[in-house]
Amino acid sequence: MVLDQCPHCGVRHVQTERCATLALSAHDNATLWHIVRCQNRACQRLVLVQVSNANEVQQVYPFVAYQLDSNAEVPLEIRDDFREAGVCYGAGCYKASLVMSRRALQRCLSDQGCTQNKLVEAIDHALQNNILRRAFHPLAEEIRQYGNLGAHPDDDQLQNASRESAYHVLEFLRLLIHEFYEVPAAAAHLRTKRQVPKLP
Structure with a gap:
């Protein structure tokens, strides 16, 4: 199994x-629990994975921590x-994860000077x-x-707010x-290194 x-x-x-x-229940194989071992040689730790009987991953324990590069100068709010979008994803709250990813995108664009009230307009302005x-x-x-x-609870495509879509949206946001x-x-770091005068 690939995680x-x-x-x-x-x-x-x-x-x-x-x-x-x-099986979660002795009478029902609708939900299975796999105990798996990470094959990264430096890790080799156990992970608990909940899957459907169609072998689709539903949950992973412990939750994965979604963090950005600590060295990057990313505003704290973003x-x-x-991080919260990742926590929601790990907890199986996929609609909440999608909303938080959208919120983070709007913050990113606002920080770039795209301060339109509607996200669609901010994206168009950025483009x-x-x-x-x-x-x-x-x-x-x-x-x-x-x-x-x-x-939006009245959206007729709510079934598309799935684990898979929340994962891809998080990766797009990253x-x-x-x-x-x-x-x-x-790029700025490389430029600084290039411009440092060489000693004679």
Whole structure:
């Protein structure tokens, strides 16, 4: 079984070895529990995975901690929103995770000077003013659309607020935060190193 991320070592898309499988109820195999071992040689710790009888992952224990790079200069509010989106995802609260991801995106755009009240307008402004690269526009749009699914109870697509969609939206958000904050910081660091005068 491949896990999105090991909750202990943080390695992503990690292989695991199944150690045991138990049914939640002796009379019902609708929910199974797998005890698996992370195959990262530096970790090798046990993880409890709840799956459906179709072998779809429903929960992972302990919860995975979704954190941004601690060295990146990302505003605290955006860090907190991203972390909370991850906590909601780990707890199986996928609609809440989608809403928090949307909130974090809106904070990112506002921090870049896109202060429109409606997120769709902020995204358009960012695109038109080269704040958001065209290649990243679909990611921002999916975060917005799925965040709307989580926020509006009358939406007829609420079934799409799933574990899979919440995971992808979190990853899209991570990429956008990387684009807005981590890439410019890395470029500035390299520029500073290049401009340091060499000693004779």
